[in-house]
Amino acid sequence: MKDTELTLAEAFGQAEFIIGGHGSRKVKVLQEVLTHVDGEQYSDHYGNGEIIDQFQQQMADVLGKEAAVFFPSGTMAQQIALRIWCDRKGIKRVAYHPLSHLEIHEEDGLKELHQIESILLADEDRLIRLEDVEGIDKEISCLLLELPQREIGGQLPAYEELEAISAYCRERGIKLHLDGARLFEITPYYQKTPAEICSLFDSVYVSFYKGIGGIAGAILAGDTDVMQESKIWKRRHGGDLIGLYPYILSSQYYFNERIGKMGLYYEQAKELASLLNACHGIRTLPEVPVSNMFHVHFPLAQAEVERILASMAQQFGIGMTSYLQQTSAHSCAFEFSTGDRYQNVPKDKLRSALEWLDGELRKQVK
Amino acid sequence: MKDTELTLAEAFGQAEFIIGGHGSRKVKVLQEVLTHVDGEQYSDHYGNGEIIDQFQQQMADVLGKEAAVFFPSGTMAQQIALRIWCDRKGIKRVAYHPLSHLEIHEEDGLKELHQIESILLADEDRLIRLEDVEGIDKEISCLLLELPQREIGGQLPAYEELEAISAYCRERGIKLHLDGARLFEITPYYQKTPAEICSLFDSVYVSFYKGIGGIAGAILAGDTDVMQESKIWKRRHGGDLIGLYPYILSSQYYFNERIGKMGLYYEQAKELASLLNACHGIRTLPEVPVSNMFHVHFPLAQAEVERILASMAQQFGIGMTSYLQQTSAHSCAFEFSTGDRYQNVPKDKLRSALEWLDGELRKQVK
Numbered sequence: 001m002k003d004t005e006l007t008l009a010e011a012f013g014q015a016e017f018i019i020g021g022h023g024s025r026k027v028k029v030l031q032e033v034l035t036h037v038d039g040e041q042y043s044d045h046y047g048n049g050e051i052i053d054q055f056q057q058q059m060a061d062v063l064g065k066e067a068a069v070f071f072p073s074g075t076m077a078q079q080i081a082l083r084i085w086c087d088r089k090g091i092k093r094v095a096y097h098p099l100s101h102l103e104i105h106e107e108d109g110l111k112e113l114h115q116i117e118s119i120l121l122a123d124e125d126r127l128i129r130l131e132d133v134e135g136i137d138k139e140i141s142c143l144l145l146e147l148p149q150r151e152i153g154g155q156l157p158a159y160e161e162l163e164a165i166s167a168y169c170r171e172r173g174i175k176l177h178l179d180g181a182r183l184f185e186i187t188p189y190y191q192k193t194p195a196e197i198c199s200l201f202d203s204v205y206v207s208f209y210k211g212i213g214g215i216a217g218a219i220l221a222g223d224t225d226v227m228q229e230s231k232i233w234k235r236r237h238g239g240d241l242i243g244l245y246p247y248i249l250s251s252q253y254y255f256n257e258r259i260g261k262m263g264l265y266y267e268q269a270k271e272l273a274s275l276l277n278a279c280h281g282i283r284t285l286p287e288v289p290v291s292n293m294f295h296v297h298f299p300l301a302q303a304e305v306e307r308i309l310a311s312m313a314q315q316f317g318i319g320m321t322s323y324l325q326q327t328s329a330h331s332c333a334f335e336f337s338t339g340d341r342y343q344n345v346p347k348d349k350l351r352s353a354l355e356w357l358d359g360e361l362r363k364q365v366k
Numbered sequence: 367m368k369d370t371e372l373t374l375a376e377a378f379g380q381a382e383f384i385i386g387g388h389g390s391r392k393v394k395v396l397q398e399v400l401t402h403v404d405g406e407q408y409s410d411h412y413g414n415g416e417i418i419d420q421f422q423q424q425m426a427d428v429l430g431k432e433a434a435v436f437f438p439s440g441t442m443a444q445q446i447a448l449r450i451w452c453d454r455k456g457i458k459r460v461a462y463h464p465l466s467h468l469e470i471h472e473e474d475g476l477k478e479l480h481q482i483e484s485i486l487l488a489d490e491d492r493l494i495r496l497e498d499v500e501g502i503d504k505e506i507s508c509l510l511l512e513l514p515q516r517e518i519g520g521q522l523p524a525y526e527e528l529e530a531i532s533a534y535c536r537e538r539g540i541k542l543h544l545d546g547a548r549l550f551e552i553t554p555y556y557q558k559t560p561a562e563i564c565s566l567f568d569s570v571y572v573s574f575y576k577g578i579g580g581i582a583g584a585i586l587a588g589d590t591d592v593m594q595e596s597k598i599w600k601r602r603h604g605g606d607l608i609g610l611y612p613y614i615l616s617s618q619y620y621f622n623e624r625i626g627k628m629g630l631y632y633e634q635a636k637e638l639a640s641l642l643n644a645c646h647g648i649r650t651l652p653e654v655p656v657s658n659m660f661h662v663h664f665p666l667a668q669a670e671v672e673r674i675l676a677s678m679a680q681q682f683g684i685g686m687t688s689y690l691q692q693t694s695a696h697s698c699a700f701e702f703s704t705g706d707r708y709q710n711v712p713k714d715k716l717r718s719a720l721e722w723l724d725g726e727l728r729k730q731v732k
Contacts, residue, residue, distance in 0.1 A: 025608075025609065026407060027403050037393050039394030039397050041392060043391040071604070073604040075602075075606075079604065106601060106604075113603070215608075215612065216609050232473050233473075236478055237441075237442065239442070239604060242391075242581075243582050246581065247612070
């Protein structure tokens, strides 16, 4: 068959409708922002100036914290938050999930640059529970919680469990830090404002290129004195640039554009996950999404699923993912997030594609 | 007099002609770049992709090194270069000038993040000489030279002295790192290409928002294995962003735009310094510039000079600087760099302004 000659990535690239995300990460994303900005506005200047001041203030207000500082990346912001908490307590030890971004995506920056030891809580395939925190047998300065826990499909604890963990940490003098890379995306599920969720935490990081769809950049928020200290570390890390405005302007533009759509993305994620779970053999994690993201698991070898999804993209013009991750010799998965593109996908086309997918899977999966 | 009511910064801001720099750091600097870029181009992606690959290759070629890596900042790039050299030799000690950027502008990042000790060579007010390097009595992994030495007006050693220092370091197994924040700006004086100068060094950092006039960003260049290692540290520092393209595109655009003008900027700097040195009491450092930069010293209290320069800006429409730095109770100075704006300044207006300035200084300076 001619249509199976394309790789999955190629077939995805040619598909008329992509069902996830806001759009490709192309230069036009920044160009659009800049058509809305007065060219006579001055760059921020090493962390000062109107562009950065007002966005930091906006985010401090949104997150309900005294102050907020803009960083080029979450990697930098979070290491710094943990470093400050460790320095204050005089104990260079923190705790987080085994699949935390700090543990698996940062080349051990926390250890190599800050000499901070990490205690890994819970198992890789489940969330941290209060009992895990209660069971820590060494003194720690800070506990980091990631909401939602991305690497297991974006799962969330019950809000009551979160409150209990927060209360426990406050009692014990353990600082609680939020890895809120996808914080805005979970507000519809919890039915809480960002500030309400953040009130459980001592420091908070949020990202602007996940659900918000900006270019790059992060905000760290907390008490004023902590944020002041974080600026010194930002300078040390080499993140106190003479101008961060390309990231600030795009973060602000797309925040204002999309913050009101988080409920829509969440509903769409639930709808799509339900359609996928109806396909033979497919299982989404979580089964019912609690944000705009979930993982899609197939009980079939990666090469097989690639062939099927590439064929689906070519026959129906529906691109679901450009890549798959092998999870065992006979299973694979991909990460999915809804965004602005989902609403442009004709529902009948999507249903036809998924019916066909269901049929193909029935042939292959016992 | 009404015209003295404005502060120097205000008068400078209203002056018709600014004689230094390329222009204000405004958002239009980035907007201009993006009007020349195809919006369908894809963002770089965590250090990979065409946008970053081809600029890194271009810079490796320009600097005559095997490889080059783009960083958000020189602060990050240089700490990382020194860290790699220290790790390889197993000695966490480097040497540099007492007014090196690492010593005075980075909140001790090298020490706080990398535990690297620094030996300060030479005196604050003069360049590092071969004899200073010969006199180091502890083993070091790396010597960092800044060319030109910004904080003393942008001075340069004779090229022969540079060659001698380089040869000495190679003999002794000391790595030589170039802080080339203003490397391109010194090529006309040395009558050497960037690659020729860089051949004396093991690793090189260059900046794109000084003489080049970009938004922010830096290149680190050297052997392939060192550059590969630097990418790991870039990730650890939080500088391996999902998209660095706003800085890459602007660095490349303004590099291509201005790299051919370094000789012009240098000639203009010499011309202006000569005009200034003809004013009573003014002394430039260096007396004859060796790049597009120099410092301008006044033997008069800062407040007095502010009043005079503000008045000059208002009367002649000539803005020379927006600020002064106090150097003693009775002296002050400012840093000056020529750029695209100098050629737009009417020479007769400039001469009239400087004649007036000379007269004012004659009244005040004994």
